[in-house]
Amino acid sequence: MTAFSTPDLADEHPDVRAIELQFTNYGSHARFSGPVVTIKCHEDNSLVKAAVAEPGEGRVIVVDGGGSLRRALLGDMLAEKAAANGWAGLVINGVIRDVDQIGVTELGVQALGTTPLKTEKLGEGQRDVTIAFGGVTIVPGEYVYADNNGVLVSAVALL
Template identity: 50%
Template sequence: MIESVPTGRGIQGYSYTSVTLKKIATVIPAKLQRQNYFFWKLLFEQIFSRYKLMGIINGSEPCPAQFLTDKEGNDLTDQINPAFEIWHDKDQAMLTWMRSTCSEHVLPFTAGLASSRELWLNLEKRFQVVGVSSEYRRNLAAAALATTDICDAHPDLLASGDLRLVPQVFQKYGKWQAFAGPVVTLKVFEDNTLVIELLSTKGEGRVLVVDGGGSMRRAVTGGMLARSAEIMGWAGIVINGCVRDVDEINECEIGLRALATCPVRPIKNDSGSGQKHVPVSIGGVLIQEGEWLYADGDGILVSSSELSI
């Protein structure tokens, strides 16, 4: 996965004690900031679930008593409870993992927090963003106009160039065949830092159009980002580039178009190389921020404004 925990012999089946800070950095290479909190949270939830540590974070596995007790229930202060030591080691490892991924702007918020759950709840309180419901996502998909109906109803716009057909070079992914919404543009090349930033924010029914330079060498979106887009209410994603984790993407309630799949992960740059909200060219078709995109099984259309039929 681009954004998820490595599977197979790299991590799966090993104890949490095998996880080093270097390994955490490969799974979560972008430092935590306010704008990418939601995605950061999804990644750590996957890590904690993989190692059966979620109980410590969600409070269902509280800290055991520090000392063993005698038959009367009195603490034996000279005998440490082995269960406490195991729990404490896990908790402190989790705390270290999370702190190691915090940016310099977030680190001050971690001061004085002694447990992983304290840190988790503190960050959640400061940065939490509420996702949308499944009903909201279904309504987004249902509201998409058919591209054939649009073309039949607006031949004048096709002739004037206010309605443009995007070349039929894209593969279809995600649960939703049809999607539509106002466009948010992004220009990157083999670096998905800005993709993470945008898909961690509220989508409000918009469509992210990513000009990835047509690169077939690296994917710029994967299963975790599609999941983030789904939860945050994005209607769809169109990528002039590659994706990976297609089985996971196809389980997400979102529409996604990309040139192809590629198993190679993107590069990461903390400064986020690329440009947001700029005109992009996809297959020779110019697409501007704020225009409307309509996609279904018959193709992709871009309109200068929202259309009706």
């Protein structure tokens, strides 16, 4: 992966959009980027589980969990599956669990925080839909750039 910093990308490309949330970087990859696959769900990670089982091809899963801090949308087993299947990372408007294991998994993971509680698997949610959170609308196929400074969204590839 090409090294980048989100501040430099924002300076070079004034049309990028910054997600206005304070994410924490939990994955072993301090920076990650790729084309976006979107998931919209609330306290049910069934669609996340299905997505990470597919070939990732360097893409990034952006999950709009509504900002819920009650149920983890990602845990160690799903993170390991995502890494094994070639996903670059996940950006989660929600929380995760198993942070010690995720921290050594070859994957980028940004989330709002942590909880020990898992979700119920009800099969609810939507995939590949336009989502909006943190002041940014995100369309499937756009590009995400994430590092310890924040998360940027661009309509076109910047690297």
